[in-house]
Amino acid sequence: MGRAGTGTGGEAVAAVVAGPLLLLLLLARPPPASARDSGKSEVGLVSEHFSQAPQKLSFYSWYGSARLFRFRVPPDTVLLRWLLQVSREGGTACTDAEITVHFRSGAPPVINPLGTSFPDDTSVQPSFQVRVPLSAALLSNASVNVSHPAPGDWFVAAHLPPSSQKIELKGLAPTCAYVFQPDLLVTRVVEISIMEPDVPLPHTLLSHPSYLKVFVPDYTRELLLELRDCVSSGSLGCPVRLTVGPVTLPSNFQKVLTCTSAPWPCRLLLPSPPWDRWLQVTAESLVGPLGTVTFSAVAALTACRPQSVTVRPLLQSSQNQSFNASTGLPSLSP
Structure with missing residues (x-):
């Protein structure tokens, strides 16, 4: 099976599944422009770099709290690597945080930070996710490797833990900002x-x-x-x-x-x-x-090609008949 590797500075990052709440954010907009650098890595392979602008994260209270990024993986890609960078802006009074990052191919990820559930008999594929801790350091990095990824759209969604819902007076609580930026490195085959x-x-x-x-x-x-x-x-x-x-x-x-x-x-x-x-x-x-x-x-x-299907009349007799919907009775046609 394919492998999705994760790491933060040499340490393994636990990958756990999530739950409902389909992120339908930004689907109507095209993906942001990507900075792209390419160069030969070895015979028959080309390395490319895609980058997007950083965004501020929010503590999760509804689906709009998540930040969604869309990347386009080129055809014939044999390896991709996401470089995840999280930084904190503010004083020492800012609390430690754990950022959750979700990944999915072809559609936005399905996540469930609030622990809710879908109705019965609903089939849901949870997202693949990693967690990036941000404690004493003001900057934290992580990486996710995927070998033989599917070409096309890949989505990355990030958010902070659920909001405490506390009411705080402006100016009394510390002003803290958590910034997230994903970069994508791909290795693509040019001789196939x-x-x-x-x-x-x-x-x-x-x-x-x-x-x-x-x-x-x-x-x-x-x-x-x-x-x-x-x-x-x-x-x-x-x-x-x-x-x-x-x-x-x-x-x-x-x-x-x-x-x-x-x-x-x-x-x-x-x-x-x-x-x-x-x-x-x-x-x-x-x-x-x-x-x-x-x-x-x-x-x-x-x-296995589909065969043509012949639809037989519902009512058959020696004479052609049509059905009268108002009376519920068949009527003869000439």
Whole structure:
């Protein structure tokens, strides 16, 4: 399965699920302009940086208390990393705080800071979240890594803990401001092999991964990936690991296949793959830095097109009939 790593200065950040309250903020507005820097990181890969303006956080009392950010992840991205920065402005009397940050692909996250619940029989996917503490230091940083992320819109929502609802006189209570800014670093593939259905694609794996993709058209019922004629220079069998599909937090459509033992050929069957999109396949050698692995990759698609449906008349007789809605009785038509 795909991995979503988190960290704050080397320490692990606990990831817990949230609950209801769909954030429908800012959907009508386009995402803010992103600062973008790109450069070669290694052969076939490009690194890019996206940044957005910081926003002040509020103690949570309703859905408008959350701050929502939208990022656009480019196609063929194999790794993304969010850099989360929280700062506090004010005197020493400002209280310590713990900022909660939610992540979701394709739509704003579903959160539940107040502990409410949806009505019965409501299906809700909670968001993936991390918590960033802000105590004695005026600045705190954290990071979240996602390998093989789905391309398209990703949403980040941040807020402070629930409001205490206390009434405070202006000028007597300390003035504190908590500022949150997320940056996005992505690693994108620029050299990728296209797999054509039922056409063997010869491939040689070295120490670094290789990236392939196959297009899944509409009405595809099954996708079968197969490795044939595998030969390894450093070990027996076929020491190859395939990672297929994207990560879409909080859930994902991703499968991992390790082809180190029989039966041969090594196969991975994906029922009901996502339609009308490219499916990314990452091949990694398990033989070591000095060995090579050669194989042929084949993708086979099974389609199931909808058949035409014939609607039969509700009332049939030797003569055509029409239904009179006012009287509730069938009336003869010429």
